[in-house]
Amino acid sequence: MFIGHYGPAYAIKAVRPATPLWLFFIAVQIVDVAWAILVLLGLEKVRIVPGITASNPLDLYYMPYTHSLAAAAIWAVVATVLCKPLIGVRSWRAATWIGLAVFSHWVLDLLVHKPDLPLYDDTMKVGLGLWNLPAIALFLEALLLFGGMAMYLRRTTAINAVGRFGPPLFGVLMLAIQCYVFFGPPPPSPGAAAITALVAYVVFAVVALWLDRQRTHVAAVQPMDRAGRV
Numbered sequence: 001m002f003i004g005h006y007g008p009a010y011a012i013k014a015v016r017p018a019t020p021l022w023l024f025f026i027a028v029q030i031v032d033v034a035w036a037i038l039v040l041l042g043l044e045k046v047r048i049v050p051g052i053t054a055s056n057p058l059d060l061y062y063m064p065y066t067h068s069l070a071a072a073a074i075w076a077v078v079a080t081v082l083c084k085p086l087i088g089v090r091s092w093r094a095a096t097w098i099g100l101a102v103f104s105h106w107v108l109d110l111l112v113h114k115p116d117l118p119l120y121d122d123t124m125k126v127g128l129g130l131w132n133l134p135a136i137a138l139f140l141e142a143l144l145l146f147g148g149m150a151m152y153l154r155r156t157t158a159i160n161a162v163g164r165f166g167p168p169l170f171g172v173l174m175l176a177i178q179c180y181v182f183f184g185p186p187p188p189s190p191g192a193a194a195i196t197a198l199v200a201y202v203v204f205a206v207v208a209l210w211l212d213r214q215r216t217h218v219a220a221v222q223p224m225d226r227a228g229r230v
């Protein structure tokens with residue numbers, strides 16, 4: 001899964017407005033960020049096999065440290081514990097939401113991957129395989145992204161035109177990139193796939209940071225409205 005991972009990021013941001021959106025953008029993809037780095041280091045393995053699924057040419061045959069269920073749970077716990085001292089997340093409740101955002105990655109990957117997600121180490125691999133049904137997989141990615149974004153837009157309000165039109169345009173752009181990933185040419189090499197993923201995740205987080213600053217939480221605006229009327 002790719003853009004659908006940002007659905008939980010937006011949805012959790014709607015619930016935890018004090019935590020910056022970019023942090024959830026990183027959290028939901030931290031498992032893939034680690035995957036890309038470990039692929040570049042040669043510690044996890046992937047090869048390009050066009051046609052191995054109908055929409056994704058990556059044969060993800062060895063990724064026990066990032067995409068096993070056990071590893072995903074550990075990544076989530078580590079993120080929960082470390083985001084307080086490292087990023088200054090203030091409460092354990094906020095930290096727990098970041099941990100849940102991290103874990104959401106594996107749950108959503110389970111829907112689309114072929115059985116290449118180990119339960120632990122490199123064994124007992126699972127995956128429901130929606131990548132073999134590209135139309136349904138694409139619809140699911142869009143539904144998750146725009147569903148989560150709708151929750152976020154309802155709980156925040158734009159302070160300018162960028163804040164009003166930016167998030168939906170950003171969503172359409174992400175959907176276009178998803179279509180290219182699904183139906184465009186396969187990446188030339190595993191390293192290229194890893195670097196492209198890393199760049200995309202960083203750029204998306206930076207755009208989310210920028211766009212989120214063009215909106216404000218609804219609860220913070222309502223008292224000002226009331227004060228204005230008084």
Ligand SMILES: [Zn+2]
Pocket residue numbers: 001031032067105109
């Ligand atoms: Zn993944």
